[in-house]
Amino acid sequence: MLARLMLCSCLLAAPAVAAEPEVLAERARILRKILYENMLPFWYPQSIDKQYGGYRLNHDIRGVYQGDSPKYLVTQARMLWFFSRLYRSGLGDTRHLEAARHGYEFMRDALWDSEYGGFHWAVDVKGKQATMADRHLYGQAFGLYALSEYALASDDIEAKKLAETHFALLEERAHDKQYGGYIEYFRRDWSHAPADSMTFFYTTPATKLMNTHLHLMEAMTSYYRLTRDPLARERLIELIQIQSNAVWRKRHGACTDGYQLDWTPLTGRWYDLVYYGHDIENVRMLIEALDGAELSKGPFRDFMRRMWDYGLEKGYDHEQGGFFNTGRLGQPAGRKNKVFWVQGEAMLSALHMYKLTGKTHYFEYFSDILRWIDVHQVDWENGEWFEEIDVQGRAKGVKAGEWKAAYHHGRAVMECLLILQDLQKEQQSP
DSSP states (O other), rough: HHHHHHHHHHHHHHHOOOHHHHHHHOOOOHHHHIIIIIIIHTTTTBBTTTOOOOOBBBOOOOOOOOOOOOOOOOHHHHHHHHHHHHHHTTSOOOOHHHHHHHHHHHHHIBBBOOOOOSHHHHHOOSSSSSSEEEHHHHHHHHHHHHHHHHHHHOOHHHHHHHHHHHHHHHHHTTTTTTTTSSSOEOOTTBBBBBBOOTTTTSOOOOOOOOOHHHHHHHHHHHHHHHOHHHHHHHHHHHEEEEEIIITTEETEEOSSEEETTTOBBOOOOTTSSHHHHHHHHHHHHHHHHHHHHOOOOOGGGHHHEEEEEEEETBBOOOOSOOOEEETTTSSSHHHEOOHHHHHHHHHHHHHHHHHHHHOOOHHHHHHHHHHHHIIIITTTTTTOOSEEETTSSOEOOOOOOOOOSHHHHHHHHHHHHHHHHHHOOOOOOO
């Protein structure tokens, strides 16, 4: 491990060396195989709920559907985003745009609250009744993200108008004009929840989460791309500042998740944790947000490098590849299970860093993580990815459910393919 880290230090100072064309082609081949032979056959068409609308997301570890279950905003929105992005990227076709339209209609008709505005956290399988009606900005962020991507993919004016209505509602009800960022938890009518109540994330209503604001930044990037609304750009820049400064524990070079309303870090057993996936994902999302806001990435490079350095030192498996789950702030990883979305986000972030810096060690880590995914995380027998691989190498979890859909790893595979295409074109240019 020490030798690997010393190699990384040398590579940081080395001149940029492009990956060989045949290597880029081979990595793209593996990713295409994962997308078209493992992931898409699992999600399409079986996730489409033709009876009640929306998506069926209740599959066990073997991929067997377990029957009707509530439909959750987060994963319904993630599936809508996935099919929309698949079509818009050129990696999918009109079948996937139709699958996106199917999900959009359920979001519009069942999850959207026509009385108070905003999205319910969950509804029954038929979409007739809210089973969890409180508002959490984590879920609302995915609602805005999915609406924006679908409107970009489909040119659906109605979807764009609903996204604009939703953005205006979040601005009016949830934006924190005093400290920046967003208040996260409300009752259905957007009244503030009692101070002693508990949110869906087992926090108090006075807590701000790095994770929530991470996905708000992601959503705002897409929303601004869709509307070019100057106010959306202001909010995007504010979120960039939060994600690169307010949630960063600078002495350690890593982020933690919980904060008071004024961005004072919450400390103690439940808060002094580093989630390596969130930190590495944050780097990738910041790159995309800066591109979206048309800001230079130069002033943020040291932040991005330090986040990666910390993750590689404390949370990376230098023997088998891939990132562990969590560790105490400033200490090595404590929970060494490997979660599917962490590997997907890390793979994409590493490739973004290679494209940004030209430093070959990022491409090596991209390749290392892709190898782990291909060999261990992908279920080549039953389709889709295993939710978790424990320290003994045993697969655990579900294939689809309240939190698991085709979003993190689906995006990672798609976006990596697009980046590799760009790198190949650059090499072919005279």
